[in-house]
Amino acid sequence: MKILYIGVQKGGVGKSTNTCQLALYARNLGYRVLVIDFDDQGNTTKFFKRNGEAVPLAKTVTEVIFQTTDIFDINVGVSGFNILEADGQFNNILVEQARVKVQHEGELTEKSSIAHQYFANFLTSVDAHYDLCIIDGPPSLDIRVTIALTLADAVLSPIQLSQESIEGMSSTLYGQRGVLNIKTVFNAKLNFLGFLPNMVEATDKHREALTELGERIGEHFLTDNEGRILLMPLRQAVRECQKEGITIAQLAKTNTMARSTWASMRKIFDIVLARLQLEVDVESTHVETIG
Ligand SMILES: Nc1ncnc2c1ncn2[C@@H]1O[C@H](COP(=O)(O)OP(=O)(O)O)[C@@H](O)[C@H]1O
Numbered sequence: 599m600k601i602l603y604i605g606v607q608k609g610g611v612g613k614s615t616n617t618c619q620l621a622l623y624a625r626n627l628g629y630r631v632l633v634i635d636f637d638d639q640g641n642t643t644k645f646f647k648r649n650g651e652a653v654p655l656a657k658t659v660t661e662v663i664f665q666t667t668d669i670f671d672i673n674v675g676v677s678g679f680n681i682l683e684a685d686g687q688f689n690n691i692l693v694e695q696a697r698v699k700v701q702h703e704g705e706l707t708e709k710s711s712i713a714h715q716y717f718a719n720f721l722t723s724v725d726a727h728y729d730l731c732i733i734d735g736p737p738s739l740d741i742r743v744t745i746a747l748t749l750a751d752a753v754l755s756p757i758q759l760s761q762e763s764i765e766g767m768s769s770t771l772y773g774q775r776g777v778l779n780i781k782t783v784f785n786a787k788l789n790f791l792g793f794l795p796n797m798v799e800a801t802d803k804h805r806e807a808l809t810e811l812g813e814r815i816g817e818h819f820l821t822d823n824e825g826r827i828l829l830m831p832l833r834q835a836v837r838e839c840q841k842e843g844i845t846i847a848q849l850a851k852t853n854t855m856a857r858s859t860w861a862s863m864r865k866i867f868d869i870v871l872a873r874l875q876l877e878v879d880v881e882s883t884h885v886e887t888i889g
């Protein structure tokens with residue numbers, strides 16, 4: 599099972615959108631997929647309630663980080679497509695109490711360490727049941743980010759070309775819980791796939807921001823195989839699909855405007871999946887093809 603963390607220290611940039619749409623695309627290609635919602639807002643959890651294709655595990659994300667879980671009691675592997683749902687409690691029971699020490703296996707241990715350990719055990723125990731696990735990150739840099747980055751194989755960071763978002767890129771890369779730091783100190787296998795500019799508009803402002811970023815930190819962007827920075831344009835179809843709980847590929851079947859949107863997104867997803875090097879025999883049973 600390859601673990602992809604979709605995260606960046608900023609909200610509203612497309613983390614949940616990419617999580618949901620990529621999970622469904624990978625599932626439709628035949629991969630066994632587990633989605634994990636690390637954000638208390640639960641936008642990904644809500645999307646899959648509307649969508650209905652992913653079977654929720656019988657425990658929520660904050661339950662598996664503080665309990666030993668027998669995976670066969672919680673639907674793991676059922677239908678090859680599951681979601682470990684958010685329950686809105688992450689902040690209350692972990693983030694705000696990360697340094698609180700409690701008795702654990704006869705020792706006083708910080709809650710953050712206990713959660714880290716249980717979550718690592720959880721991922722190990724489900725490993726054989728999925729090809730791909732996508733973790734949707736919170737819009738902050740807290741203990742959840744450290745836990746996810748120490749255990750992930752790869753990271754994708756959607757961004758918007760706004761000043762605020764660009765400032766967040768620096769902590770996403772170089773902060774104490776930044777990708778490069780976690781890679782050096784804890785997780786050498788961690789592969790930063792790069793920043794993905796999302797909701798890009800054909801304006802001078804966005805063009806200039808991209809040129810400037812490309813010159814300064816171009817090597818940290820998601821690029822195609824020719825080294826060109828990949829972009830996702832601002833498209834109403836994306837917002838609609840997320841709201842309705844459907845894929846952009848589905849919408850593109852009846853809506854010609856959505857076709858080019860899906861073409862852009864699909865190109866990005868194909869590159870992300872290729873970089874993850876999922877080594878499985880995919881039975882492409884119900885691939886969604888768009889003309
Ligand atoms: N490329 C896009 N074009 C138009 N709207 C988008 C695009 N990507 C995301 N959105 C919309 O932007 C909003 C924020 O996206 P979301 O994925 O929830 O962000 P995050 O998870 O980073 O907070 C959502 O309403 C979503 O539908």
Ligand SMILES: [Mg+2]
Nearest residue numbers: 613614637641
């Ligand atoms: Mg989100």
